[in-house]
Amino acid sequence: MQIKQHTIASSAAFSGVGLHGGKPVEMRLLPAPDNYGIVFQRTDLGNEVFVHPLVEHVSHTRRSTEFAENGVKVRTAEHLLAALRSLGVDNVLVQLDAPEVPILDGSALPYVTALGRCGLLEQKADRIYRRVKRHAEYRDPKSGSFVTVDPCDELVVDLTIDFKSPMVGRQQASYDDTVDFVSQIAPCRTFCFYREIALMRFFGLIKGGSLDNALVIDDRKRCILGGKTLQFDNELARHKLLDLLGDFALAGAPVLGRITAYKPGHKTNTQALQYFINEAVL
């Protein structure tokens, strides 16, 4: 049976700060018509300033994914995009009054909670997928990261992270139709290492970062700052899986295929996706 497109049945609003820019931001999700897609509107720049979250618009991938259209940027939308795609929202207008999506608690849980309250509305048009047509792989020789794709009738992700950190090390996470995104993936929080913070601040990143929106791992003291504990043994791998789902949402349509990722990051994810589209794999 052909699955129909869906939008949200009512609107949702969020207030917060951008993780990297640190600016306050108000965000609204509004229902949108058939075949509209997921579209961002920068209301702070006027009523006609729209940005489409597509991989060809990716402009920056340092610690988050940024895309830009006609010089207008939207940043750190990956957790929201993962939530929208995973819950089956095809058409939605995302209004923002700043360049960055609110980080909230660093996970996608606030988004899936709000989307659950909105409910979904079935529309008339059929959902259109981007199917993986054949095996392909993208490798980043510098980092050793890679992403491979294979044909599959559902979206399956197998992901491995491997950090030089005794607190993290090698972890694996998987996703398929049997995994409940809302309870198993969405709650997994952004993380960073305490040793990286000074350098990230030097580069003007994480101005809105705090212990309320990120897990900060201190390898030297063998702890997570602020007395935080993990929700899952592999929460960090699951967060990277959330990021990958958000980055692959930039395909412009839901992807069907098996994705295997080793040491993924926003740069590798988006470069791999662009390569697969250029090579007509997707």
Ligand SMILES: [Zn+2]
């Ligand atoms: Zn993330």
